[in-house]
Amino acid sequence: MKSSVSLRRRLLLSVMSAVFMLWLVFGVVSYRVARTEAGEMLDGQLAQTAHLILAQMRYTPNDDRALNQLIPLNAPEIHPYEQSLEFQVWDARGQLWLHSDNAPTTPIAHRVGYADIHNAKQLWRMLALWSPDHHYQVQVAEPVKDREEVAFNMATHSLWPMVLALPLLAGLIYLAVKQSMKPLDNVALSVIARSKNNLEPIATGTAPREARPLIDALNNLFERLASALEFERRFTADAAHELRTPLAAIKLQAQVCQISQDESSRLHALSQVALSVDRASRLIDQLLGLARLDPLQSVTHAVSFDLSLLAQDVLKELRPAIHEKSQQLEAVLPSAPVKLQGDPDMLRLAIRNLLENATRYTPKQGRIQVGIEDKPRAIRLWVRDSGPGALAEDLPQLTERFYRGQNITAEGSGLGLPIVKRVAELNGARLSLNNLPGGGLEAMLEWCPPAHLNA
C-alpha cells in the first residue's frame, strides 16, 4: 500500500525547506556582501597608510643619509585585525628611500593604483601612490591571506544571528502548522469517537473552510448509508412480517385440526396447512431470489440467447396452471431468433413472474396475451392479462417491495414485480406497467437500444 500523505508533514517540510533555501541564499549573499565591504574597508586603510607614509616623507632629510632606510615593523600586535604591512618609498629616479624590514628592495609594483600581485609565494594586495609633488612614490602591500581572514571573520560574525534564528524559526513554523491543523484534527477525532450507529451529519460550525468539501462529502455518505440501512431495516422487517401471516395460518389451521370433530373439516384444515406452507416457501424463494440479485452490479456472465425460445420454454412450464383456470393463452412469438445479451436464467425467472402474475389476476376463462416484437430500435416483450388492472396511483409503486395495490385481493408475495424490475435493470432492460384500455394490465420489458447491438 502506498503510504498516505500527511498534510502536516508536507506543510512542515515545504515551509521549512523554503525557509532554509531562502536562509541559505541570504547567508551566501550577506557573506559575499560582508566580504566585499571588508575588502573595500581594508583598501581604504591601505590608502590611508600610503598617505600617512607620504606625509611623513616631507620631514625626511632630502639627502643620501636617508637613502635605503630600513623601518622595522615587527612590533607586537595590539589588535588581531592589525595587518602585517610592507611598504617601500621610491623617488622619481627609481631610488629606494624607505622600506619596511620585511619588504624586498626591488619595486613591488610597476604601476600606480591597486593591484593583486604574486610575491614570495603569496598573493598580495598592494597600492602604489605618488606624492602630490611627484617626488616620491609609496608602495604599500599586505598579504591577501590576512585580508581574507579579516573579511571572513567579519562576514561570518554577521551571519551568527541568522544561524541562531534558524532553529527558532523552525520551532515557530512547527507550532504554527500544528495549531492550524488543530481544527482538522478535531474533525477527525469527532469522526473517530462516533459509534457505528451514529450516522448524524458532522457539525460544520467550527470546522475550517478547507475541510468543508470533505465534511460535506462525508455527510452525504452518512446520509446515503442511513437511507440504505433504513431500506435494509424496513426490508427485513417487512420480510419477517410477511412470513408471519402464513406461519399464523399454519399454526391456526393445525389447532383447528386438533379441535375439529369431523373428518372432512380436519382434512380441510390440513389442506389449508399445506397451502400456507406453499405460500411461505414461495415467499422465501422470492426473498432468496432478491437477496441474490440485490448485491449484483451487472450480469456477470452475459451470454447470447434467444428471447423467443426462452419465452416459449416458460410458457410450456406454466401451461398446466393456465389450463387449470381455463384461461386462454395467446402467444405471438417470432419464429426467427430474437438475439439478446444477458443472463437467460434471470430473464426466465422474470418472464415466469410476469406470467404467474397474469394468471393470478386474470379471472377464470380470462385471456392472457404474450408477445415479442423485434424491431431495429427496440426489442419488446409484453404480458397482458384481463384482470382488474391497477389503480393509476398504484402503478408506479407496484415495483416497490411488499407493496400491494389497494385494489388487489389476489394473494401474492409483493416481491414478484420488484424481482422483475431488478432483473430488467441488470440486463439492460426497462420494465413498464400500464393499464390496458379494455381492462387488464400490461407488463412490458423493453431493450432500447437492444442489448445485442452493444455486444
Place this chain on the structure above:
Amino acid sequence: MRIFLVEDDPQLGDGLYMALRIAGHAVDWVRDGEHARQALRDQVYGVCILDLGLPRVDGLSIVKEMRALENHTPVLILTARDASSDRVDGLDAGADDYLVKPFDLPELLARVRALARRSSGSVAPTLVQGLIALNPTSRRVTRDGAYVALSGREYALLHDLLINRGHIRTKAELEEGLYAWGDEVESNTVEVYVHHLRKKLGADLIRTIRGQGYVIGDDE
C-alpha cells in the same frame, strides 16, 4: 354470538372462520376493507376481529370510522407487526384488544369471550340467573349445579339473552346472532329454541314481552 371477521389472507381467514364456527359462533368473513366498512354499517356484531393490513381500506381506518359512527362493537385487532407503535396506534384508534401473529387459538377464543363479556358490562366469566349458570369458557350450562345438554343454537340463544340480561331482545336481533351470512334461516326458529330452553331450564326463565321480544331477568 355473531362475529365479524376481516382477514385478507385466505388460509388464516379460513382457519379463523372454522375455529370460531366450531366454538359456536356465527361468523361473517370479508377479505377487504371496503366490504368491511359496508357490512359494519348494516349489521350489529358481538365482536369484530380485524386484520390491520388489509387491501383497499386498512384496519386502523375501519376502527376509527366505527368509533366515529358510534359503533361500540368490541374490536380485536390482528397484526403481523410486533412494534409497540402498531399496537398503540390500534388501541388508540379505538380497538379493545390485539393479538400478534402467529397467535394461539385458545388465547384468541378466550380474548373474544372476554371482549363479549366486558361489552355486556359483566366482569364475572360465568353468567348466572337464578339457578341457571352458563360458563362461556367451557360452554357448560348448569341448572342447580346439574349439567344440562344444549344444542349449539340453544346455547347461543341463551348466551345472547343472559349477556343482555334485563334488556328485551327482539326476534330479529336474536336471529341475527344465530345465523351468519349464507346460513339457511328456518322460520319460527327463535320460538322453537325458546320453547326448547324453557323445557330444559324451566318455564319462568325466559319471559315473552308481547309484540317486542324476549327477556331474561327484569326488564328495565
